[in-house]
Amino acid sequence: MPRNFRFLADAREIATIRELTETARRAEAIGVDTLVVPDHLIQQLAPVPAMAAIAAVSARLRIAGFVLNNDLRHPAVLAQELASLDVLSEGRLDVAMGAGWNRAEYEAIGMDFDPTPVRQARLAEAVTVLKGCFADGPFTFAGEHYTITDYDAQPKPAQRPHPPFLIGGGGRRTLTLAAREAQIIGLAPRILPNRAPDPRSVTLEGTREKIEWVREEAGDRFGELELNVYPSMTGVSITEEPLREAGEVAERLRERSGIAVSAEDLLDSPHIFINTVDGFVEKLQRHRDELGISSIMVGALGELDPVVERLAGT
Secondary structure (H helix, E strand, O other), X not given: OOOOOEEXXXXXXXXXXXXXXXXXXXXXXXXXXXXXXXXXXXOOOOHHHHHHHHHHHOOOOEEEEOOEEHHHOOHHHHHHHHHHHHHHOOOOEOEEEEOOOOHHHHHHOOOOXXXXXXXXXXXXXXXXXXXXXXXXXXXXXXXXXXXXXEEOOOOOOOOOXXXXXXXXXXXXXXXXXXXXXXXXEEEOOXXXXXXXXXXXXXXXXXXXXXXXXXXXXXXXXXXXXXXXXXXXXXXXXXXXXXXXXXXXXXXXXXXXXXXXXXXXXXHOOOOOOEEOHHHHHHHHHHHHHHHOEXXXXXXXXXXXXXXHHHHOOO
């Protein structure tokens, strides 16, 4: 039996509390499940206060960062902030974590951008620290990156034993961690050595490969996991000429990455959000039935509202 769709929408714009209230009410009205805030050092609200505001002005919306860059905060400090959000929202928090990927942000603030395996290892330790802080009683951990000694973190989250974790990535190492530790698996593009996304990794076959990595590591708990995708490599577009637009994206990706993929492959990709409204509805239903993808990040409210209204709760 397939899961019901859950839709996530993005509240990245710098906004007043009045404007954020309007966004939250609109999201609730069309059937969005979770309003998320990105975690980047760009023109946007900081995620933790923005999530608190969203929880305060909404009745049922879940909240999350999408996704929190582990390198920007010590996990024990983050644990207190997240547990506080879960208490304040009466259990409406998802903990979405990533290893960090945008080198330019690191360089802008003088932070070392460590090699991918180091950042991934640090993320794995951080997840252990977060879960230890969320658990009852004192917690001790001695890792390569973090050391916690007899620390009984407070407050404890409302959701027990902890809020759902969403861990996302495009490579096998991060998706293996997600399969072990997360309840929601974020499927993302792989990043090439030249820092361009690999178009092959978002095709239907590339997505199937990533899901199989998760299945192998998750074992018996695979059926309990929720699979998430989000728009990648290009923006969201409702259009009556999806094949033409996908061809233009394919050409841009070829120029950037040196890798050719067809317009047809992109249109069928779970990560490329170019289609008619009816085409989106059919494609999302098919990907849920064939791949088990039921958690959909739609970006900002607006373009995909008609799709959300038709599929939310089904």
